[in-house]
Amino acid sequence: MASKRKxxxxxxxxxxxxxxxxxxxxxxxxxxxxxxGKHESVRLRYSSLYSVVSALEREGLIVARETVRDGRRPVRxxxxxxxxxxxxxxxxxxxxxxEPVKEYTQFAAGLSFLPGLxxxxxxxxxxxxxxxxxxETGEMRSRLDTVAEQFNLPRLFLVESEHELMLREAELGWVxxxxxxxxAGGLGSLSEWRSLHSxxxxxxxxxxxxxKDV
Numbered sequence: 001m002a003s004k005r006k007x008x009x010x011x012x013x014x015x016x017x018x019x020x021x022x023x024x025x026x027x028x029x030x031x032x033x034x035x036x037g038k039h040e041s042v043r044l045r046y047s048s049l050y051s052v053v054s055a056l057e058r059e060g061l062i063v064a065r066e067t068v069r070d071g072r073r074p075v076r077x078x079x080x081x082x083x084x085x086x087x088x089x090x091x092x093x094x095x096x097x098x099e100p101v102k103e104y105t106q107f108a109a110g111l112s113f114l115p116g117l118x119x120x121x122x123x124x125x126x127x128x129x130x131x132x133x134x135x136e137t138g139e140m141r142s143r144l145d146t147v148a149e150q151f152n153l154p155r156l157f158l159v160e161s162e163h164e165l166m167l168r169e170a171e172l173g174w175v176x177x178x179x180x181x182x183x184a185g186g187l188g189s190l191s192e193w194r195s196l197h198s199x200x201x202x203x204x205x206x207x208x209x210x211x212k213d214v
Contacts, residue, residue: 005092006059011052013096014042016061016081016089023065023080026053037147041160053079061085107171118197119182119190126179133172140165 005012018029026049033039056062057079065080081089114122144161147153155162181187 006061006088007052007055009048009052009055010042011044011048012056012061013089013092014038014044015049015052015056016085017093019062019079019081020086020089023078025068025076025078026050027076035147035151036153036157037143037161041164056085059084061088115193115196119193123179123182126175126182130172130175130179133168133175137165137168137172140168 014033015029018024018032024032026046030044030046030049033042033044038044053062057064060082062079062081062085065078067075067077069075117125140161144158144165147161148155148158182190187193
């Protein structure tokens with residue numbers, strides 16, 4: 001069972017992972033995360049990063065090692081991970097890799113109330129999703145190839161991007177099939193589905209254009 005994290009923000013995991021490699025200052029953390037495409041899987045903002053660094057330092061998971069100044073640039077603080085931080089990072093990482101968890105996506109919420117729309121509108125909206133997924137997966141694959149080539153990164157540092165692409169491509173294939181099944185009546189009688197909305201339309205007309213609570 002997953003334990004309660006002292007700092008649960010996924011960005012904290014990224015910070016500890018980088019400091020697990022070597023000490024560095026926040027600007028270098030941002031640079032490395034962008035070079036490796038980590039900002040695609042972890043929401044990255046400067047303000048959030050400094051808040052996370054402060055929280056990790058407060059919990060004793062990282063510590064300021066030294067401050068440096070490069071020319072006219074502002075003084076930068078170099079952080080390193082502590083023994084407690086290494087233990088926290090490794091425990092958290094092992095849990096994430098080992099234990100499947102239920103993720104409540106917005107798309108799943110929408111699918112659960114699919115009968116709330118007429119079948120023709122549902123199909124049109126899902127077809128629009130297909131078009132957007134096609135564009136998104138094409139862009140994701142292009143970015144993945146660019147990062148790998150530009151920074152000469154081994155796949156070891158890109159597997160989370162591959163995972164995200166795989167999920168999107170799987171969703172794309174599934175939604176395409178879902179559209180075909182709806183049109184063919186594979187999810188149930190289309191006439192019964194349409195009747196739900198014809199009855200609702202009659203209720204609106206009878207009520208003067210508005211549905212009233214009973």
